[in-house]
Amino acid sequence: MIDLQGFGAQLAAGTLMTVEIALAALALGLLLGLGGAAAKLSRFRALRLIGGLYTTLVRGVPELLVVLIVFFGASLAVQGVARWFGYDGYVEVSPFVAGVIALGLAFGAYATEVFRGAFQAVPPGQIEAAMAVGMSRRLTFLRIRLPQVWRFALPGLGNLFLVLLKDTALVSVIGLDELMRKSTIAVSYTKEPFTFYLAAAFIYLAMTAVSMIGLHYLERRSSRGVRRAAP
Amino acid sequence: MNLEVMIDSIPRLLDGALVTIQLVALALAIGIVLAVPFAVMRVSRRWWLSGPVYGYVFFFRGTPLLVQIFLVYYGLSQFEAVRQGLLWPLLREPYWCAIIAFSLNTAAYTTEIIRGGILGVPHGEIEAARALGMSKFLLYRRIVLPGAFRLALPAYGNEIIFMLKGSALASTITLLDLTGVARTIIARTYMPIELFAMAGIIYLILTFFIVQAIRAAEHRLSPQTRPPPS
Numbered sequence: 001m002i003d004l005q006g007f008g009a010q011l012a013a014g015t016l017m018t019v020e021i022a023l024a025a026l027a028l029g030l031l032l033g034l035g036g037a038a039a040k041l042s043r044f045r046a047l048r049l050i051g052g053l054y055t056t057l058v059r060g061v062p063e064l065l066v067v068l069i070v071f072f073g074a075s076l077a078v079q080g081v082a083r084w085f086g087y088d089g090y091v092e093v094s095p096f097v098a099g100v101i102a103l104g105l106a107f108g109a110y111a112t113e114v115f116r117g118a119f120q121a122v123p124p125g126q127i128e129a130a131m132a133v134g135m136s137r138r139l140t141f142l143r144i145r146l147p148q149v150w151r152f153a154l155p156g157l158g159n160l161f162l163v164l165l166k167d168t169a170l171v172s173v174i175g176l177d178e179l180m181r182k183s184t185i186a187v188s189y190t191k192e193p194f195t196f197y198l199a200a201a202f203i204y205l206a207m208t209a210v211s212m213i214g215l216h217y218l219e220r221r222s223s224r225g226v227r228r229a230a231p
Numbered sequence: 232m233n234l235e236v237m238i239d240s241i242p243r244l245l246d247g248a249l250v251t252i253q254l255v256a257l258a259l260a261i262g263i264v265l266a267v268p269f270a271v272m273r274v275s276r277r278w279w280l281s282g283p284v285y286g287y288v289f290f291f292r293g294t295p296l297l298v299q300i301f302l303v304y305y306g307l308s309q310f311e312a313v314r315q316g317l318l319w320p321l322l323r324e325p326y327w328c329a330i331i332a333f334s335l336n337t338a339a340y341t342t343e344i345i346r347g348g349i350l351g352v353p354h355g356e357i358e359a360a361r362a363l364g365m366s367k368f369l370l371y372r373r374i375v376l377p378g379a380f381r382l383a384l385p386a387y388g389n390e391i392i393f394m395l396k397g398s399a400l401a402s403t404i405t406l407l408d409l410t411g412v413a414r415t416i417i418a419r420t421y422m423p424i425e426l427f428a429m430a431g432i433i434y435l436i437l438t439f440f441i442v443q444a445i446r447a448a449e450h451r452l453s454p455q456t457r458p459p460p461s
Contacts, residue, residue, distance in 0.1 A: 060392075060438040061431040062399035065410060069431070072423035162293075169295035173403060180297060187305065194306035201294040201302065208293040 002199050007186040011196075014182030015203055018168050021099050021178060025164060028104030030157075033111025040116050051112065058109035063102075063167050070102040071095065071174045099171035107164050114156035118149040151222040158215035165207055179203060237425045240416055244426075247412030248433050254326075254398050254408060258333035259391060265334065266341035270379075271371065273346050284342065291339035296397050299336055304328040304404045329401040337394050344386045348379030381452045388445035392438055399434075409433060 004011065039051030058066065074093040082091050122145055130140040172180035183200040187193045272280045273288070291299065307313045307322055321327040352375050360374045402411035413430040417423045450457070 057431075057435070060435040062396040062410065062434060064396075064399040064402070065427055065431055065434065068410075068414075069424065069427045072427070076424060166293075166295040169297040170400075172297070180295070184301075192309055194302065194309040197298055197302045197306050201290070201298045204295060204298065205290065205293045 002195055004186075004196075004199060005190050005192075007182075007190070007196070010182045010186060011179065011199060011203065014177060014179035015207070017176065017178040018165075018180075019207070021096060021103065021168050021171060021176070022161075022165050024096075024100045025103035025107055025168075026161060028100060029107025029111055029160075029164070032104060032108025033115050036108055036112030037115035037119060040112060041119060055109045055112050058105055063106050064170050064173065066106055067099065067102040067170050067174060070105070071098040074098050074101070095171060095174045095176035098174060099168070099176050103164060103167055103171070106167065107160055110160050110163075111153075111157060114153050114160065115149065117156070118152035119145065121152045122148050151226075154215070154219050154222050158211075158219070161215070162208055162211060165211060166204065169204075233422055233425050236420060236422050237429045240413075240426055240429055243412055243416065244409060244429055244433055247407055247409040247430075248437065250406065250411075251395070251398050251401075251408040252437070254329055254333060254401055254406075255391075255394050257330055258337055258398075259394060261330070261334035262337035262341050262394075265338035266345055267376070269338065269342040270345035270349060273342055274349050288339045288342055291336050292343070296332070296336050297400055297403065300329060300332040300400055300404055303332045325401070325404040325406050328404060329398075329406055333394065333398065333401075336397070337390060340390050340393070341387065344383045344390060345379055347386065348381070348383035349375055351382040352378040384445065384449050384452060388441070388449075391441050391445070395434070395437060395441065 036051050036054055039047040040055075042048055042051070071093070074097070075091060078093055079091040082089075126144055127140060130144045135143070168178060169180040172178055172184065175181070179200055183196045186196045190196070269284050269287070273284045275281050303322070304325060313319065313322060322331075356374055356378065357370065360370045365373070398408060399410040401408045402414055405411070407415065409430050413426040417426050420426075
């Protein structure tokens with residue numbers, strides 16, 4: 001067994017922070033993804049352009065760079081506002097907020113494509129059938145489209161969540177006390193880098209495994225009632 | 232925005248981009264050399280061949296790349312045997328540590344991609360090759376692997392882009408890749424937005440070229456989907 005020399009509680013606290021930031025970024029990213037998909041499927045050219053620009057820019061730039069740009073950019077923006085109100089000191093946004101925004105942006109860009117595909121995967125015949133029985137657009141969306149979009153999008157979103165979980169390690173670069181940074185702190189005291197980074201690796205693996213089990217359960221639940229060919 | 236700083240930084244950022252391209256190209260090359268035999272082992276029915284590869288892939292796909300880099304660069308020096316060993320001149324250098332971590336990481340993802348390709352090769356083709364009396368080696372060389380590469384190409388294109396973006400992590404172990412150069416200039420000028428934006432633009436250009444190259448490769452490798460020449 002790995003000897004953590006009393007740093008176990010620290011690693012646990014870091015793990016909790018990692019889970020928190022992953023879930024917060026997930027919530028933001030899902031909203032951005034739905035918004036992005038709506039923009040890309042919109043009738044208005046300007047919205048489609050914005051959606052396209054968002055996914056192209058964010059998906060073409062390293063996540064580390066997104067984290068750094070959001071952190072420094074938000075800090076400078078807040079600093080500018082503070083100067084406007086007569087405060088001349090140095091301001092820095094919390095790494096948690098910057099991390100959630102950056103990871104949420106990255107998740108949202110990929111989720112946009114997943115949701116877009118899912119919306120387009122709903123058979124048009126069903127939409128026509130809903131119209132034929134006199135459902136309003138809103139009701140069609142809530143009863144026909146959304147429940148199925150969830151089912152079509154879930155595998156893709158699950159993969160993105162696993163990526164997001166690992167990308168939380170990047171937020172350690174801007175100084176958030178999550179699992180990776182806690183491990184680095186432990187390393188600087190104990191001089192045992194291999195021990196602690198390996199421990200961190202196994203904690204990430206455990207989180208991945210738990211997420212995979214959860215996703216499997218969600219997928220089974222979302223596709224109950226779907227007919228399959230006999231195995 | 233200070234445009235002058237952005238333009239002045241371009242030559243040094245391009246030096247960094249060169250390091251980034253080197254890192255990615257070398258890691259991808261080593262990665263694919265490892266991934267092909269791993270993928271063949273992974274689809275094997277013998278558990279002692281497929282099991283270890285499954286564990287390797289699970290570890291490298293389930294942990295952050297940052298952890299893997301730190302394990303190689305900082306972690307290995309914990310052991311006296313490594314520091315006395317033959318490979319120490321390599322493992323002391325951040326450049327080779329980044330190459331090792333990136334190669335092992337991309338090899339794990341590529342193994343899964345090629346495995347998907349191998350499983351996608353139609354049964355009939357394999358049966359036909361067996362009926363002709365091809366040995367297992369010849370079967371893989373002539374039928375299975377060429378088909379698998381063609382099927383795996385779109386997914387592998389994504390992997391190249393992920394590797395390019397992941398290579399930014401080399402800057403965390405003091406390497407002067409594109410992101411590393413940007414961070415060094417920022418430490419002097421304190422103009423983070425200008426420099427990160429400029430670096431971002433260069434990454435976007437690199438991504439664009441990769442996408443074009445993949446498209447050309449797909450076109451070349453799939454003659455059967457093209458309309459006949461008239």
